[in-house]
Every structure is written in C-alpha cells, then in structure tokens.
Amino acid sequence: MKKNVLIIGAGGVGQVAAHKCAQHNRLLGDIHIASRSIKKCLAVIDSVHEKGALQNPKGVLKAHQLDAMDTAAVKRLIEQTGSQIVINLGHAFVNMSVLQACIETGAAYLDTAIHEDADKICETPPWYANHEWKRKAICAEKGITAILGCGFDPGVVNAYAALAVNEYFDSVDSIDIIDINAGSHGKYFATNFNPEINFREFTGQVWSWQNGCWQSNKMFEVKRTDDLPVVGQQTAYLTGHDELHSLSQNLNVPNIRFWMGFGEHYINVFNVLRNIGLLSEKPVTLDNGQQVVPLQLVKAVLPDPASLAPGYIGKTCIGNLVKGTKDGQPREVFVYNVADHVEAFAEVGSQGISYTAGVPAVAAAILIAQGQWDVKKMANVEELPYQPFINLMNRMGLPTHLREAGQEDSLISFDLEETSEA
Amino acid sequence: MKKNVLIIGAGGVGQVAAHKCAQHNRLLGDIHIASRSIKKCLAVIDSVHEKGALQNPKGVLKAHQLDAMDTAAVKRLIEQTGSQIVINLGHAFVNMSVLQACIETGAAYLDTAIHEDADKICETPPWYANHEWKRKAICAEKGITAILGCGFDPGVVNAYAALAVNEYFDSVDSIDIIDINAGSHGKYFATNFNPEINFREFTGQVWSWQNGCWQSNKMFEVKRTDDLPVVGQQTAYLTGHDELHSLSQNLNVPNIRFWMGFGEHYINVFNVLRNIGLLSEKPVTLDNGQQVVPLQLVKAVLPDPASLAPGYIGKTCIGNLVKGTKDGQPREVFVYNVADHVEAFAEVGSQGISYTAGVPAVAAAILIAQGQWDVKKMANVEELPYQPFINLMNRMGLPTHLREAGQEDSLISFDLEETSEA
Numbered sequence: 001m002k003k004n005v006l007i008i009g010a011g012g013v014g015q016v017a018a019h020k021c022a023q024h025n026r027l028l029g030d031i032h033i034a035s036r037s038i039k040k041c042l043a044v045i046d047s048v049h050e051k052g053a054l055q056n057p058k059g060v061l062k063a064h065q066l067d068a069m070d071t072a073a074v075k076r077l078i079e080q081t082g083s084q085i086v087i088n089l090g091h092a093f094v095n096m097s098v099l100q101a102c103i104e105t106g107a108a109y110l111d112t113a114i115h116e117d118a119d120k121i122c123e124t125p126p127w128y129a130n131h132e133w134k135r136k137a138i139c140a141e142k143g144i145t146a147i148l149g150c151g152f153d154p155g156v157v158n159a160y161a162a163l164a165v166n167e168y169f170d171s172v173d174s175i176d177i178i179d180i181n182a183g184s185h186g187k188y189f190a191t192n193f194n195p196e197i198n199f200r201e202f203t204g205q206v207w208s209w210q211n212g213c214w215q216s217n218k219m220f221e222v223k224r225t226d227d228l229p230v231v232g233q234q235t236a237y238l239t240g241h242d243e244l245h246s247l248s249q250n251l252n253v254p255n256i257r258f259w260m261g262f263g264e265h266y267i268n269v270f271n272v273l274r275n276i277g278l279l280s281e282k283p284v285t286l287d288n289g290q291q292v293v294p295l296q297l298v299k300a301v302l303p304d305p306a307s308l309a310p311g312y313i314g315k316t317c318i319g320n321l322v323k324g325t326k327d328g329q330p331r332e333v334f335v336y337n338v339a340d341h342v343e344a345f346a347e348v349g350s351q352g353i354s355y356t357a358g359v360p361a362v363a364a365a366i367l368i369a370q371g372q373w374d375v376k377k378m379a380n381v382e383e384l385p386y387q388p389f390i391n392l393m394n395r396m397g398l399p400t401h402l403r404e405a406g407q408e409d410s411l412i413s414f415d416l417e418e419t420s421e422a
Numbered sequence: 423m424k425k426n427v428l429i430i431g432a433g434g435v436g437q438v439a440a441h442k443c444a445q446h447n448r449l450l451g452d453i454h455i456a457s458r459s460i461k462k463c464l465a466v467i468d469s470v471h472e473k474g475a476l477q478n479p480k481g482v483l484k485a486h487q488l489d490a491m492d493t494a495a496v497k498r499l500i501e502q503t504g505s506q507i508v509i510n511l512g513h514a515f516v517n518m519s520v521l522q523a524c525i526e527t528g529a530a531y532l533d534t535a536i537h538e539d540a541d542k543i544c545e546t547p548p549w550y551a552n553h554e555w556k557r558k559a560i561c562a563e564k565g566i567t568a569i570l571g572c573g574f575d576p577g578v579v580n581a582y583a584a585l586a587v588n589e590y591f592d593s594v595d596s597i598d599i600i601d602i603n604a605g606s607h608g609k610y611f612a613t614n615f616n617p618e619i620n621f622r623e624f625t626g627q628v629w630s631w632q633n634g635c636w637q638s639n640k641m642f643e644v645k646r647t648d649d650l651p652v653v654g655q656q657t658a659y660l661t662g663h664d665e666l667h668s669l670s671q672n673l674n675v676p677n678i679r680f681w682m683g684f685g686e687h688y689i690n691v692f693n694v695l696r697n698i699g700l701l702s703e704k705p706v707t708l709d710n711g712q713q714v715v716p717l718q719l720v721k722a723v724l725p726d727p728a729s730l731a732p733g734y735i736g737k738t739c740i741g742n743l744v745k746g747t748k749d750g751q752p753r754e755v756f757v758y759n760v761a762d763h764v765e766a767f768a769e770v771g772s773q774g775i776s777y778t779a780g781v782p783a784v785a786a787a788i789l790i791a792q793g794q795w796d797v798k799k800m801a802n803v804e805e806l807p808y809q810p811f812i813n814l815m816n817r818m819g820l821p822t823h824l825r826e827a828g829q830e831d832s833l834i835s836f837d838l839e840e841t842s843e844a
Contacts, residue, residue, distance in 0.1 A: 188697045272694040275610045277723035284722045292712065297719050300706045301699040 002084035002108055002145075002369055003029035006077065008068050008098060009089030010040035012193065012306045012350045013112065013151070016358025017087055018044045019348035020396065022053040022061060024362070027369050030060035032081045035090070038065040047349045068094035074101035083107055085365050089358070092116040092197050096131055103135065103144050108368045112151030112357050114242040116200065119281060125207045125214045126245035128380070136378045143376035150364045150381055151357035152337075153179055153258070154243035156398065157320055158381035159389050160335040161247055161256075163412070164322040166386075168333050172324035174255035176224075177243065181261060182231035183314030183341045183352060189269045190303040192353035196295050199279045202270065206240045209248040209256040220267055224259055229403060230338045231317040236261040246380035273298060305354070312341035312351040334403040335412065337393075347397065356398065363392045387414035424506035424530055424567075424791055425451035428499065430490050430520060431511030432462035434615065434728045434772045435534065435573070438780025439509055440466045441770035442818065444475040444483060446784070449791050452482035454503045457512070460487040469771045490516035496523035505529055507787050511780070514538040514619050518553055525557065525566050530790045534573030534779050536664040538622065541703060547629045547636045548667035550802070558800045565798040572786040572803055573779035574759070575601055575680075576665035578820065579742055580803035581811050582757040583669055583678075585834070586744040588808075590755050594746035596677035598646075599665065603683060604653035605736030605763045605774060611691045612725040614775035618717050621701045624692065629662045631670040631678040642689055646681055651825060652760045653739040658683040668802035695720060727776070734763035734773040756825040757834065759815075769819065778820060785814045809836035 005028050007017050014033060021031045033041045041063030048054065048061060062081070067073055068090045078086060078101055088098045088111040095115035102109035115131035123130050132148050139146050149155055157177045165172050181192060191198040206217040222238035236259035247256050262270075273279050278298055283291040319336025337356070344355035364381075367373035372388050381389075390400050391413055400412045427450050429439050436455060443453045455463045463485030470476065470483060484503070489495055490512045500508060500523055510520045510533040517537035524531035537553040539545075545552050554570050561568050571577055579599045587594050603614065613620040628639040644660035658681035669678050684692075695701050700720055705713040741758025759778070766777035786803075789795035794810050803811075812822050813835050822834045 189694075268690065269694050269698070272611075272691050273698075276691070276695075276720070278700065278720070280723075284719070286714075286718045286722045288718065290712065290714065290718075292708075292714050292719050292722070294719060294723060296708045296710065296712075297706070297714050297716060298698075298700070300708045300714070301702075301716060 001371055002374060003027070004081065004083045005029070005031050005085045005087060005365055006081055006083035006107075007031070007033045007087045007089060008035070008066065008074070008094070009091070010035035010037065010044050011089070012309065012354030013358040014089045015044045015047060015306070016348050016350045016354050017089055017362050018048055019051065019053045020359055020362035021365065022048045022059075023055055024366055025054055025059040026056045027366060028085070030062075030081065030083070032062050032064060032077070032083060034064035034066035034068070034077060036065070036067060038063050051347075051349070069097050071097045071100045071104075074098050075104050078102070078105045078107050085368055086110065087361050087365055089361065091194055093118050099132065099135060099146060102146065103138055103142060106142070106144065108145035108374065110147045110150055110361055110364055110368070112149060112155060112361050113197070114149060114154075114245070126249055127242065128245050132378070139378040144378070145368055145374050145376055146378040147364055147368070147373065147384070148378065148380050149242050149246065150361050152318055152360055153177060153241065154246070155360045155381050156337065156393065157318065158243050158247060159386040160320040160400070161251060161322070162382040163386045163390065164320060164333060164335055165251055165253065169322065169324040169326050169331060172251075172253045172322055174257070174323045175247065175253055176257050176259060176321040177241070177319075178226060178228070178236050178259045178321060179261065179318045180228060180231050180234045180236060181316045181353060182234065183312055183316060185308040185351070186311045187303050187308065189266070190308055191305060192308070192351065193305050193357075195299040195302045199270070199295060199298070200281065201240065203274060203279050204240070206238055207244065208238055208240070208258070209244050210254075212254045226321070228317050229336060229401065229409060230315055234261050247382060250380060250382050306350070309345045309349060309351040309354070312345065315340050316352050316356060318356065332405065336401055336403065337398050338401070339398060359396050359398050360393060363389060363396055366392060387416055390414065391416060423793055424796060425449070426503065426505045427451070427453050427507045427509060427787055428503055428505035428529075429453070429455045429509045429511060430457070430488065430496070430516070431513070432457035432459065432466050433511070434731065434776030435780040436511045437466045437469060437728070438770050438772045438776050439511055439784050440470050441473065441475045442781055442784035443787065444470045444481075445477055446788055447476055447481040448478050449788060450507070452484075452503065452505070454484050454486060454499070454505060456486040456488035456490070456499060458487070458489060460485050473769070473771070491519050493519045493522045493526070496520050497526050500524070500527045500529050507790055508532065509783050509787055511783065513616055515540050521554065521557060521568060524568065525560055525564060528564070528566065530567035530569075530796065532569050532572055532783055532786055532790070534571065534577060534783050535619070536571065536576075536667065548671055549664065550667050554800065561800040566800070567790055567796050567798055568800040569786050569790070569795065569806070570800065570802050571664050571668065572783050574740055574782055574820075575599060575663065576668070577782045577803050578759065578815065579740065580665050580669060581808040582742040582822070583673060583744070584804040585808045585812065586742060586755060586757055587673055587675065591744065591746040591748050591753060594673075594675045594744055596679070596745045597669065597675055598679050598681060598743040599663070599741075600648060600650070600658050600681045600743060601683065601740045602650060602653050602656045602658060603738045603775060604656065605734055605738060607730040607773070608733045609725050609730065611688070612730055613727060614730070614773065615727050615779070617721045617724045621692070621717060621720070622703065623662065625696060625701050627662065628660055629666065630660055630680070631666050632676075634676045648743070650739050651758060651823065651831060652737055656683050669804060672802060672804050728772070731767050731771060731773040731776070734767065737762050738774050738778060740778065754827065758823055758825065759820050760823070761820060781818050781820050782815060785811060785818055788814060809838055812836065813838060
C-alpha cells in the first residue's frame, strides 16, 4: 500500500490527472503537482477547486516549481512531499531523470510515453530497450514499481491486447491499434498535445511489427479505412508508436501495428511544414546569427493544446482490432473506448485527448495504492492484470466495449473482489 | 557624365548587375560590390572573371564588407571608391540609409524596390510618400540624381506604362501589369528572391488603383487568366506592388493593377505558412526564452534563391496590358518582355528573375553615365525618357515586344542618335 502522489507536468494531461487524483484523495492521500512553470500548476489547482473535485476537501493539494531533468531536484521534492507514487506527465525528455529519482527514493514510477533524447527521433526498435528497460534489473533488485506507458495509447491499448489474447483467442495473428480523434477544435491547425512531441512521432521512420520482424515505412505511405463505433467511416495511417515496442516483445503475436487517423487538412499542413524543413529538431542559423530549432518555433506559433479544450466538440474512438483463431475458427474482435471532448471538459476542464491519457495513469496509481499493481519491478501494462484496470476505468469515465460481428456491442467488465474505495 | 559604380548587395540581382556593369566598364569605370558578407562579393567577382565579362580586362572590380544600414559607412565607401553611381540592390530596409549617403556625397542613387521598415508591412498608399519622396526636395535642391524602382517591376513596367500612354493612346482607361514566371526550379518550394521580402509582399492588404482611388483586397481574392506570349495560358492574382504607388500619382490613368502568377502549390504552401503564423514579422518567444521572428526562420530553411539558378528552366513573361482609346476607337495593346532562365544562367550565372531585375538597373546606370538620365532630381522611371532605356535593354538582353490583335508581335525600338558605347 502506497500513498501521496506527485504529478510532474501541468499541461492538459497533468490537469486531468490532478482532477482524477483529487476525486480519489481519500485513498491517494496528498496530491502534489510540479512543473517548470509554477503558474501552470497553480492554474490546475484553481481548476480542481472550482470543480470541487477534492473527495476529501481537507486533503493536501500543492504546487511546486521543478526542473524534472534534474534528478537531485526530483528526489528532494519526492522526499519533502513524502510522495510514494510519482505520475510523470512531463515531456518525453524527462523520463530517465524522474525514473532515477524514484529508484533512489523507493517511490513508484508511472509514465504515459516513452523516453526520448531531444536530439534523436525514431531510434532503433524496440525503443524501450534504448532507455527505460536498461533500468529493469535495478528496479527488480530494489523492488521499485515502475509502470511504463500507462496513458491510453500506450497503456489502455496494451491492456486491451493482453485481454484479447487471454480472453477471446487460442492464437492471435494480428493486433491493429486504431486511434481516431473525430473531434473538432475549430482552429486552422493545432495538435492535441505538445506539438514538439507530436510531430516527432511522424517525422522519422514508421516502425511496425509484421511477421515477427520490424518493418520500416514512410509516414502516410500505408492507410486503411474502417467503419468504427460512433465515429463511423475513418481513414487511419500506419504510424510508429510506443506500444509496439513492448507488445512485440511481450506477446506472441506476429503482427502488431498502430494506425492513427488524420484528415487531409492535417496531412497537407504536416507535409508542407516537413518538406520545408520546419519540423526539424536540428538547429538552423538565422541571418542575425541566432541558432533556432525549427520545431520549437512551430510549437511557439501553434495554439497551446490546453487552450483547445473549451471549444472542442466531438468524440474519440481508440481500440484494438484483433484477429486470430478460437476453437479452430477464425475470429475477429474490436475492443474499444469512445470518449467525448465536451464531457471531458465539463468534468475536468481538459479536452478528450488529454482525458484519455490522464485517466488511465490515475487508475494505475490507484491500483498501485491498493496493491494490485504494486509489483515491485518495472513492467509494461500488458504484463499486469488487466481485469482490475478495465473495471476501474469503467467507473472512472473510460468504459471498455467489445464489438464482434453478429452481436450487439457490449461493455467488458470482470467479476472481481474489489475494494469499496475505487 | 558620371562614372565608377558601387553595387550594394551580392545576391542574385547583385551578381547580374556586376556582370552587366563589367560588360560595360569602359563607360562605367571602376566597379565595386559591397555586402554584409564579403564572401558573397568575392564569389560574384569570381563568377565575373570566370565568364571573362570585363569589357576592359584591366578595369577595377573590388569587393567590400558593408553594413548598408550605416549611412556614415556607406558615405565613406562612396568616397573611398570615388563612386559617382550607387546601384542599391541590398534588401528593402537599407534604401533610406543608402539614399542619404548619396545625398551627402553627390553620388547618383538607383534602386529596384521600395523602402520598407522591418517592423511594418503594406503601409498606407502611396508607399513612396512614406519614405523616398520625403527626400524629393533635398534631391532637387542639391542636384542629386535618384532613380527609384528601376528593376523590371517596378522599373521596366513603369517605362512600358509611359510608352503606351504616349505612343499608342489618346486616353488610357486601364493598365494591368502581369508578371508570370513559367519557369521551374525543381525544388519542393523556393522563392525567387529573398523570402523575407518576397512574403512580405503578400501577407498584408493588397492595394490597387481602381477608378482613381486606392482599393484594398485580400491576397488571392481576385484572379485573372490570360493567354500570354510564349508562356501560354496563365492565372495571375491581384497583388500589391511598388509601381502602383508612383504610376497612380504620375499618370492620368484611373485603373492600374498588378497581377502576379502563382501555381496552386505555391498558394497552398503560402497559405499554410501564413495561417499558422510562420510568415509573421513580429517576434515570438520560444519555451527556452529565445525571441524569434518566424519569417526569418522560414528564410533560413528555404533554399537560397541564388542556389536555384543552375537548375532553373523555362521562361518569364512580364508586361503591361493597356486599354483605352485612339482616334475615337477602343484599343488594347500588350507591351512585354520574355526572358529565359537557362540563357540568363549561361550569361551571368543567375536565374531569370534576378536577370530581369538586374539588367534594367545597369541600363539606368549607363543612361546616367551617358547623361540622358542624369536628371539631378529624384524620379520614378515613368518620369524619364523611355526611348533610350527601351533601346538599350533591347541590346542588353531584355527586348521589348508589342502584341496587338490582328498583328504579328513586333520588337519596339526607337530611332535615336545614340552613343556608340552602349
């Protein structure tokens, strides 16, 4: 049993996590939120108070200024706040420094995206082996709980993969993870999370796991169109993504691919920016001698993703299309969630993309606090029991559904002995 | 009679001017080329020697480092080099400082584009009245020859306007200046001259002179399609441009418009960059605290216009479509030039757009050196005798043609007593 949570990062996902932790603070204890900008932390805290989200209104909820690249500073803050669970929602460059602080203090570590070095994109697969997994042995040795990639994707979709493999198939041939945002923010162009991290996903090689090997494609080279629950007919493109890098190693499934939905307008803007060189992470020299990273300027001129929330309408549909055999017959299921931008904003003041990433991280924190996921080692989500996670998310705003040909779509839940709190 | 030429600016147009001055250095005397980057000046000089362009091989051809925003420095260089003619081909922000140095030294001043303040775009029309024309009185008083806007457009098209008004009509109703570059540089995207200056033309209001008033439109709001000599069917868009701001004041013509040809790809890229805010001349602040002008970064990532020259193919067609009456009958003529990118590169190592801008400036310098245009006052090109200018350009590589319904296209030239040199 662990308690007291330190949330690192006060962007859209940090805000969702703060609200959701507040809603469960009788179990989770003190809630601390830290970011480079204390103003952003204070704004998140104001928003929590506005919604009256604290389950225990007398619980601690505090803001801290923090450079999360500085392991010693993270360690001091963990110790000062007595935090036993760290939810790292900072940008992807801080994972290793925050993880190290957890290893040194014994706190449980959680994140929602893979570590990146700022000057590299799309490294050699499997990506986890380049950074996080190098700490597997030390985590096991010291009994550190470190849960990697526990947002929606990666995260929930990893649980969906484990669920499908265990519940519905004797053998699985393919898992296609499909991520569709059918919402509209009403801006000319915006990304749904940090543009710098967002674009870095698409500017390099597209790695996928096919026939048991890594395959490399170009972005927007391969696409598929599906008729999906609620959001209807949608086109998605083969995209490199974190979860493939653990699922390929942890499941015995020969084909695991990730598909992200993009409209023609997004693709046009992306292609113009990329082809001109404006998505580069390498600095260029201006006439006046300034050294500027183009991608950082693009981030500065695009809307702040958090600012999109009030006007965001429509829904997301993210799920796993799984094909294989059961009892000698071919079988195909789609395990999915549908989230609503307007409902997310009403509940926690963030848009749906932030909501789907932040809620699973807090669900995981609750499962660590309760012990089910306090596994005293480093794990990806597919290595953990998915039943309590799916059940908990059903109650926390991200219900899981099953679609199978010839049947009505249905909620997936499990009969478990559960604690009354969560 | 003036001699010794100082060329300011060592971009594509500066290179053309250096070659053309070298080809006429028996008349023009010493040739000096100055720029912020002395390396660029030295490269231009190498190119002149490679082509053996110096008419008098023993003539002076020298490079100088110069900050043209610094009037005192420009003045010193004019005095040190004994230059009596300054061809200002630097960026549009240095006109006033260079002009001031000419006023103080007595040198003749020539430029090819209107002055701009770096932090303003598309000021109140007529633009010349905001900057250059404020020096009209002092130029007249001191007998300074200052010829404004003497590239192709503005410049040659101003002469075409005066020519058409004087030679072909009793009264003119409209002058539509049409600028088509039907060439291809083979890059994903590039501008034909300094991207910073190029984009600034299109990011503000589009001013045109219609029914004797200034009218404001948006860029790409109004278009026309014409079947033009050599380049064929072409679509051009109503665009704000320098020459309208003097022609409207100096000619008694109620409608004077400028149209620039753009392909759909150019418009798409332009719209993406503009809509995202990347063409802004106002600095933005990055996460790391850097203050960056987006347009300056865009300039830094786009190809150097001078680098396009070797691979550039195709032709340009720029001309004035003039409508009015003659002898009581409606009349319509198109006065135009066609230039060839490959021929320009073969002669002077620059592409056709630089060629069409640089040759007229040197033609004007020759006319100043010979006295015909050494008018001891400030003037726009339409205020000067067009006959020797047209004749000289016929011989210098930019012949002028006339198209009129029912007739073969013909060369326009004038019977003049001319010096043997030019």
